[in-house]
Amino acid sequence: MLDVVIIWDWLAFAVRWLHVITAIAWIGSSFYFIALDLGLRKVPHLPVGAHGEEWQVHGGGFYHIQKYLVAPENMPEHLTWFKWESYSTWLSGAALLMIVYWAGGELYLIDQHKADLTLWQGIAISAASLTIGWLVYDRLCKSGLAERPTLLMVLLFVLLVIMGWGYNQIFTGRAMMLHLGAFTATIMTANVFFIIIPNQKIVVADLQAGRTPDAKYGKIAKLRSLHNNYLTLPVIFLMLSNHYPLAFATQYNWIIAALVFLMGVTIRHYFNTMHARGGNPIWTWPATVLLFLAIIWLSIIGGPEQADYDAEEARAPTAFEAQFAQADGFEDVTDIVLGRCSMCHAREPGWDGIAHAPKNILLETPNEIARAAQQIYLQSGVSKAMPPANLSWMEPEERALIRDWYKRATDTAS
Ligand code: HEC
Numbered sequence: 104m105l106d107v108v109i110i111w112d113w114l115a116f117a118v119r120w121l122h123v124i125t126a127i128a129w130i131g132s133s134f135y136f137i138a139l140d141l142g143l144r145k146v147p148h149l150p151v152g153a154h155g156e157e158w159q160v161h162g163g164g165f166y167h168i169q170k171y172l173v174a175p176e177n178m179p180e181h182l183t184w185f186k187w188e189s190y191s192t193w194l195s196g197a198a199l200l201m202i203v204y205w206a207g208g209e210l211y212l213i214d215q216h217k218a219d220l221t222l223w224q225g226i227a228i229s230a231a232s233l234t235i236g237w238l239v240y241d242r243l244c245k246s247g248l249a250e251r252p253t254l255l256m257v258l259l260f261v262l263l264v265i266m267g268w269g270y271n272q273i274f275t276g277r278a279m280m281l282h283l284g285a286f287t288a289t290i291m292t293a294n295v296f297f298i299i300i301p302n303q304k305i306v307v308a309d310l311q312a313g314r315t316p317d318a319k320y321g322k323i324a325k326l327r328s329l330h331n332n333y334l335t336l337p338v339i340f341l342m343l344s345n346h347y348p349l350a351f352a353t354q355y356n357w358i359i360a361a362l363v364f365l366m367g368v369t370i371r372h373y374f375n376t377m378h379a380r381g382g383n384p385i386w387t388w389p390a391t392v393l394l395f396l397a398i399i400w401l402s403i404i405g406g407p408e409q410a411d412y413d414a415e416e417a418r419a420p421t422a423f424e425a426q427f428a429q430a431d432g433f434e435d436v437t438d439i440v441l442g443r444c445s446m447c448h449a450r451e452p453g454w455d456g457i458a459h460a461p462k463n464i465l466l467e468t469p470n471e472i473a474r475a476a477q478q479i480y481l482q483s484g485v486s487k488a489m490p491p492a493n494l495s496w497m498e499p500e501e502r503a504l505i506r507d508w509y510k511r512a513t514d515t516a517s
Contacts, residue, residue, distance in 0.1 A: 108477055108513075109485065115202045122195035126342075129188035130335055136185075137332055141378035143170050152176060173318045178310040186300050193292035200285055204229065204278055209423040210474055211278055216414055218273040222423075228273065229282060236266060236286045237293045249326060259330065263287065263364055267357040276351040277344075277463060283360050284341030287334050294327035332375070337367035348463035350398070354405030359398045366394045406459075407450040416468050424473040430512030433473070435504050440472050440479065443495040480509040 143155030154172040158165060204212045208222045212229065220228070239262065248255040266286055270279040302320035309316040340363045344350045350359055373387040420428055427433065446453045448466040464478060465471050472479070482489035483497065484505040490497055 125191040129192045138378045174316050189295040214275040233289045264361045267360040271357040276356045280341045280344040280351045291331045299324040337364045348459045349402045352463040353402045355401040362394045427473040427476040427512045432508035436508045439501045443497045
């Protein structure tokens, strides 16, 4: 039977697929151009205005690429632009954010223990923070700081840490990491959309009009490009982090996120230096490993506490939870979930080999079970995804009870 929840879940899958594809295209072309740019050789007899060239071999042919620092003397007949890789990644990412964290805000975005927000307040903060963050960053870049790129980079890092901390004050750990990633990715795409491409267009227009383009446009674009270079790897970590509660569901998750940005720098620094044939800064690898060990340590010391459980048990259900808790059959479902799911989905899982509640889905209290209704329905009502390999012997009748309860709860709501 096809219902709205099932269609919605497939939509999420389709958009996620699209997002991963566009992100691969963007990051792939970005990595390619960074390496190309750093690897250019200055050889004799370059054409006028050319800065360097490189020979490459790939897929059965040889490529001969030359870079013009400001612009060639004349406008080339055909010009390939690289912008849709970035735009489509942001657009699909924004759609996914809305599907998962806005539409599913009751489960994934809002954390009642941190801030008593309504869904709409949470969504407003989510949207506003991404916009305001870009404005602050853009101001910084347009101030005199552009002349001091290292200081600018340090301030950008401070801004990211403040944002991570701030998100963690109000949102779930999972939403904190994802929003920090979305915040960073918004800066990156906005750099392409508002700065890099418009500057490139000015240069093209100058060429077409027979004017000599100003070198400053290229310089400004280059600074933004450099930021994007160092931000790429942390963004991927943050986007994938929702699979790893050990990273996001701990008290110090925002410090973990900060260290991830530093790891992005150490890893990129190694490859940037290698591609520029500037040596072999092998020290970056032990530095990266140390940062990663620090992350593991922070994750362990920030783990769940008994107080978290007590607070959850004492909490009154939200209106969203009440809708499911008051539907007929909730008591049966609670018994089923406590019997078949809670050994894994607990603050201290009792199942061998499970260190932390998988995906941080906690199913220990009635509130938690009610809140996760849609997930329970999808994972164990209409599919047999949970329990994995039916390890806890869930009966078909129990799945039917879950389906009926979910339908009743959502029917009365509509
Ligand atoms: C044996 C341990 C175990 C039991 C029992 C178990 N789960 Fe899970 N659950 C997992 C694991 C492991 C994952 C992560 C799966 C993955 O990463 O793809 C998971 C993931 C989930 C997710 C998140 C899925 C997602 O991709 O967002 C939900 C929801 C869930 N389980 C619900 C349930 C429900 C409901 C039950 C009981 C009917 C249950 N689980 C029983 C181990 C368990």
